Amino acid sequence: MNHKTFYLALALVLIATLLIGCASAQTATPAASTGSEGQSAKPATSNEEYIYVSCMGNLEFFNAHKYGWKWAGEVLGVKTTYVGPAEYDLNAMVAAFDQAIAKKPAGIVVFAVEPVLEPEINKAVDNGIPVVTILGDLPNSKRLAFVGSRQFDLGYVGGKKLAEALGGKGKVAILSIPGVQMFDDREQGYRAAFAEYPGIEVVQVGDTKADTVTAINVAKDILQRHPDLAAFVGTDSTGGIGAATAVKEAGKVGQVKTVAMDRNSDVLQAIQDGILTGTVAQDDAAMAYWALLVLYNYNHHQAPLTIDNAKAGARTGPTTVYMSVNYIDKSNLQYYLEANKLYLP
Amino acid sequence: MEKNFAFNITQDDLSRFSGKGPIFVTFGETLIRETPADFQRLERTENVYISLAGSELTVATLLARFGVPSAYITRVPDNPYGWMVRDTARSHGIDTEYFVWANKAEPIGRLLYEIGRTPRKSVGWYQRMYSAASRLGSGMVNWKNALRNCELFHTSGITFGLAYHSHYEQNYLLDAFYEAMSHKPPSCWVGLDFNYRATLWRAEQCREVMTPLIREHVDILITTIEDMATVYGFSCGQYSPEQIDKGEMGEITDNDLRSLASHLGEYFNAKIVAITIRYPDSFEENRWESAVMDSQGHFFRSPAVKSITLLDRLGGGDTWNGGFYYGLLTAGFGPEGIHKGLLVGDAATRIKQTLMFDLPIITKAEVQDLLKADVEGGGKRVSR
Numbered sequence: 144m145n146h147k148t149f150y151l152a153l154a155l156v157l158i159a160t161l162l163i164g165c166a167s168a169q170t171a172t173p174a175a176s177t178g179s180e181g182q183s184a185k186p187a188t189s190n191e192e193y194i195y196v197s198c199m200g201n202l203e204f205f206n207a208h209k210y211g212w213k214w215a216g217e218v219l220g221v222k223t224t225y226v227g228p229a230e231y232d233l234n235a236m237v238a239a240f241d242q243a244i245a246k247k248p249a250g251i252v253v254f255a256v257e258p259v260l261e262p263e264i265n266k267a268v269d270n271g272i273p274v275v276t277i278l279g280d281l282p283n284s285k286r287l288a289f290v291g292s293r294q295f296d297l298g299y300v301g302g303k304k305l306a307e308a309l310g311g312k313g314k315v316a317i318l319s320i321p322g323v324q325m326f327d328d329r330e331q332g333y334r335a336a337f338a339e340y341p342g343i344e345v346v347q348v349g350d351t352k353a354d355t356v357t358a359i360n361v362a363k364d365i366l367q368r369h370p371d372l373a374a375f376v377g378t379d380s381t382g383g384i385g386a387a388t389a390v391k392e393a394g395k396v397g398q399v400k401t402v403a404m405d406r407n408s409d410v411l412q413a414i415q416d417g418i419l420t421g422t423v424a425q426d427d428a429a430m431a432y433w434a435l436l437v438l439y440n441y442n443h444h445q446a447p448l449t450i451d452n453a454k455a456g457a458r459t460g461p462t463t464v465y466m467s468v469n470y471i472d473k474s475n476l477q478y479y480l481e482a483n484k485l486y487l488p
Numbered sequence: 489m490e491k492n493f494a495f496n497i498t499q500d501d502l503s504r505f506s507g508k509g510p511i512f513v514t515f516g517e518t519l520i521r522e523t524p525a526d527f528q529r530l531e532r533t534e535n536v537y538i539s540l541a542g543s544e545l546t547v548a549t550l551l552a553r554f555g556v557p558s559a560y561i562t563r564v565p566d567n568p569y570g571w572m573v574r575d576t577a578r579s580h581g582i583d584t585e586y587f588v589w590a591n592k593a594e595p596i597g598r599l600l601y602e603i604g605r606t607p608r609k610s611v612g613w614y615q616r617m618y619s620a621a622s623r624l625g626s627g628m629v630n631w632k633n634a635l636r637n638c639e640l641f642h643t644s645g646i647t648f649g650l651a652y653h654s655h656y657e658q659n660y661l662l663d664a665f666y667e668a669m670s671h672k673p674p675s676c677w678v679g680l681d682f683n684y685r686a687t688l689w690r691a692e693q694c695r696e697v698m699t700p701l702i703r704e705h706v707d708i709l710i711t712t713i714e715d716m717a718t719v720y721g722f723s724c725g726q727y728s729p730e731q732i733d734k735g736e737m738g739e740i741t742d743n744d745l746r747s748l749a750s751h752l753g754e755y756f757n758a759k760i761v762a763i764t765i766r767y768p769d770s771f772e773e774n775r776w777e778s779a780v781m782d783s784q785g786h787f788f789r790s791p792a793v794k795s796i797t798l799l800d801r802l803g804g805g806d807t808w809n810g811g812f813y814y815g816l817l818t819a820g821f822g823p824e825g826i827h828k829g830l831l832v833g834d835a836a837t838r839i840k841q842t843l844m845f846d847l848p849i850i851t852k853a854e855v856q857d858l859l860k861a862d863v864e865g866g867g868k869r870v871s872r
Contacts, residue, residue, distance in 0.1 A: 201555055203506035230500050230555075356579045408507040488504045 160488075177372075187220045188443070193341055195244040195277075197227040197254040198236040203407050204427075208277075211428030215435040221249070223435065229237060233259055240391075244270060250438030252431070255281040275434045287458075289443060290434040292425045293465040294325050296330020298378065300468045301423040303339075305374055305402045307362035308420055312342025312444050313373025316365045318349045318358055318382030329378040329404070339466050346372070351382045357386020359392075374400040374420075380407050387418045395413065406471060411480050424479065426466035428486070433464050495828050495859070498852050500818050502555045505517035505666045508637035510559035510583050511817065512551050515629075515664070516544035516647040517621035518562055518573045519597040519614075521802075521846065530602050530613070539845040540576055541599050541669070543644040543683055546803045550810030550836060550848045552581040556817055559583035559634060565623035567592040570620070580847070588628045588723035597621060603800060604771040610801075614653075615711055622650040631671035635821055635840035639674055640813055644806075648697050649688035659825040662697060670707050677759075677821060679708035681809055684715040691719045702756040708816075709758040710809055712735075713748065713765065720755075724748040740765065742779075742789060760826065765793075772798055776838060778808060780830050786818045788830050791862070796841045804837045804847030810848065811836035835859050 193213050207255040209225050216223030227245060228235035233256075240263040243251055251267055253260060255276035261284045264274045268285035274338060280289040305315070319331060320326040330348065337343040346369050351358035358381050366372060366389060374389070377383030383403020390399045396418055403410050403422040441460060449455040471479050505511045521541040526531035545560050552558040560582050564570030568588045573596075574584045597616030604610035616622065635641065644663060651659035669678070680702060684694055698719075702709060716722040717729035725744025729735045749761040760782045767775035777790035814836075815829020835858040842850040861867025 201506065203503075206503065206506060209503075229499060229503070229525040232498070235499070344552075355581075356575060359578070410510070483507050487507060488501075 158435055167220075171454045172262045175363045177272060178350075186220070186392050187194060188249075188439075190222065191249040191442075192222040192224060192246065193224065193250045193252065193438055194246065194248045195225045195227075195254075195431065195434075196236065196243050196260050197225065197229050198233070198256065200225075200227055200228070201229040204405060206483070206488065207406075207427035208431045209488065210486040212429035212435065214428065215432035219435060219439050221435075223441065224248075226263055227254075231392075233257055236245060236260070237263055240267070243267075245273060248272060252273070252277050252288075252290075252434040253440070255286070256283075257280045261282075270436040273438055275437050277430060277434045280365060282375070285314045288437045288460065289462060290430055291466065292430075292468065294328035295332040295335070296465070296468045297423050297425065298334075298376075299331035299336045300332075300378055300470055301402045301404070302333040302336025304421055304423075304470045304472070305376060305400065306336060306340045306343055308400055309340075309343065309373055311340040314344050314369055314371060314448075315374045316347045316349060316362075316369065316386075317370060317376050317378065318351050318362060319344060319378040321350055326378045333376055333378075349382075351379075351385055353379065355381050355385050355388075358382050358386045359427050360384045361391030363393065365393065366390070366399070372399055374402070376402045377404055378423075380405040380410050383419060383422060384413065387413050391418050406483065408480070408483050409469070412478060412482065414471065416478050417473075417482070419468055421472035424469045426469070426470050428482075429464050433466065435463065437464065495819075495831070496856060497554070497818075497832060498601050499816070500555070502818065505555075505557050508557065510557050511637060511639050512548065512556050512558040512642070512813065513561065513638045513640075514544040514622070514642040515561035515668070516542060516560070517597050517619060517650060518542040518545045518642055519599040519616060520569055520572075521599045521601055522831050523601050523845070525604065529625070530600050530611075533725075534616065537845070538572075539847070540573060540742075541601075541802060541846040542597075543681060543806045543809075544642065545573070545577060545582075546806035546846050546848065547578070547642055547681075547810045547813070548582050549694055550807055550850075551814060551817075553563075553848070553850070554810075554814050554852055556814065557583065559586060559631055561586045561588070561624075561634065563588040563590050563620045563628065564826045565590045565592050565594045565596055565620045567596075569596045576847075578713065586629050586634045588605065588624055590623070590859055594618075594620040594623075597773055601802070606770040606772055608771070610771060612802075614648065617654045619650070619654075621661075622656070623660050625631075625658070626663040628668040629664065629668070631668045634669065635672045635676060638672060638676045639868050640677045640679060640695065640817060641668065642679040642681075642809070642813065644683040644686055645694065645698055646683045646688065648701070649685055649694065652689035653687075658686050659697070662701070665705075666699070667801050677707045678704045679710065679809070679813065681805065682709065682711035682715050682719075683805075684719050686718075694719050699756075702758065706756065706758055708760045708762065709752060709756055710762040710764065710812070711752070713740075713763060713806075716748065716752065722748065722751060742787070742839055745779040745789065746781060746787055749779065749787070750785075753783055760821070762812060762830075764805055766801075766804075767793065774841070775799060775832065776804075776841075778830055778834055779811075780812070780826050782823070782826060783791050786792065786826065788823075788827050790834050794862075796838050799842050800842050800844045800846075803848060804841045806846070807840040807848040807850075808833040808837040831859055835862070 264284040349361035377384035400420040406424040448459045519541040522536040526535040548560040597619040600613040717732035725747040762780045777793045779789040809832030811827035816825040819825035819828045
């Protein structure tokens, strides 16, 4: 599926989801497995709790998720709770997941960062709690659906924007974390975009090992090896900031363009300072909303696929929701900067 | 036993710091430290360990490693040694955006250091006259931007002695400090480790600069009983400055420390006074404790005086500062934060001083384990 077809398909899925939701609410279908609200138009849900289990909560990246999760709860009239360790601590995350299950919430969203979470997801589902994975997926688990970005698209959108900024020609280096599927997919997206511009050549892929200092040093090496380099792209924020720093310290700001990933404030600040050309942003705040919406619709607005979906063992609704991808440069930077302030805890 | 294990620092929620730029900002000088790697005397060594030393960078290193967005500001030559300072700071997550770059030919400060073994003393030789950092003056740093969301600004008394050491007519770093103060947010606290160094300036020179500086700008004063006796002639409760100077102190009571801290708070108009106490029993074994008192009279002291088997004591006081600040920044500048900071500072410095070189290459989990072991016991077996 090329990207245009993909977006068309995504749009149709989303429209269909909305229509199903509306139709369900308006026609008061049997709401097969959750028919307790019967014919009422709007279920009483204010005591219904949904829990987002995550980790690394100290990272700015998750501020938008926390904000989006809270906002989604207010929009849908349910209680939302965000739990999990501040650091990358899987034992603590599993413990938080267990505690979440014990509260018997109406649904759980989990950042499925490692397979160790799969038994937890299955345990929740076996206890009658629907689970949606977010950002990362564990497709072999019993999760209801995955909500997140299509990694290929993140690279493709960044690649197209950079190609336009370069006028369709120039040598490009990619800073990534080779061997990690998510980043390899982003790299493939970049390469697919560049393939549409014969004048663009990818001369090297540097391994940042997800470390800023390494990224800076790798970028400096590449600049020495390719003095006519036209641009860097980073498949994560580390690569973008690393490349931008190297370009700045080599005195090549303006001469070498750089496109980063994600919308952390340091990345946005670098765009404002003219050190970064732009960055690719995930649909982060909305991601949390859509994850909750999937759970909410599962509980309250199941389409009448059968006369009783639960008894029929029939699953309905999306299993994958890919979110939009946006590109940030100086022209729209301010809107994202202000939102980052809004997201502050 | 006093229950002091009230915190789990590995679970601290630091998300409120994210996306704001540096929350902790400090400025000063970093030295290239050379330590014999071949067990020879300094004048005979043919092989040295190169490492970094300096009060402020050490504090920033601990805080950055513990997850507090931190910036370090200094002036270094644009040569491999300057790059080393930048790259090392970066490797710990410190923001180096505001480094000031000097001509590559300007000198960088150095510390030649020989670690003692009882009864031979540890010896340090400064070579920091005319260093690039000593000429960091006003107009060189975008303080407004650097301090835009700063909650705690820190420096040390060493910084302001550098001009005297180089016999400058102008105290560039003092000018830079006052410029920084004019740009800091009103809510930003200012901390200072008094850190008197007799090799840099005389006591009267130090008093002349530091007294108004602290009275006008410093909220948190960190010092030692010895520095206050040497520079100001202050006693510590029952102990006279002469007794302190000769090392003739016996048991230090709470009342002794309360008396000194209270006096310092009033004299310097400081909101918080912290006193770190090192008992240098030998060049291999030291004991350590600390005490803190705020202007409301809340007084905290280490639950016990703890021994440390030294590998390298340099950076120990600065590491305590970092741990103390961590408590303040994560639990507030009131009693809870002070208590937490004292415990974290004590544990962090005890671990640091068992490690070589100045910078605290330690983790929150290590500190948490030590805090836990101090209360619950255990923690003596090899961790595998």
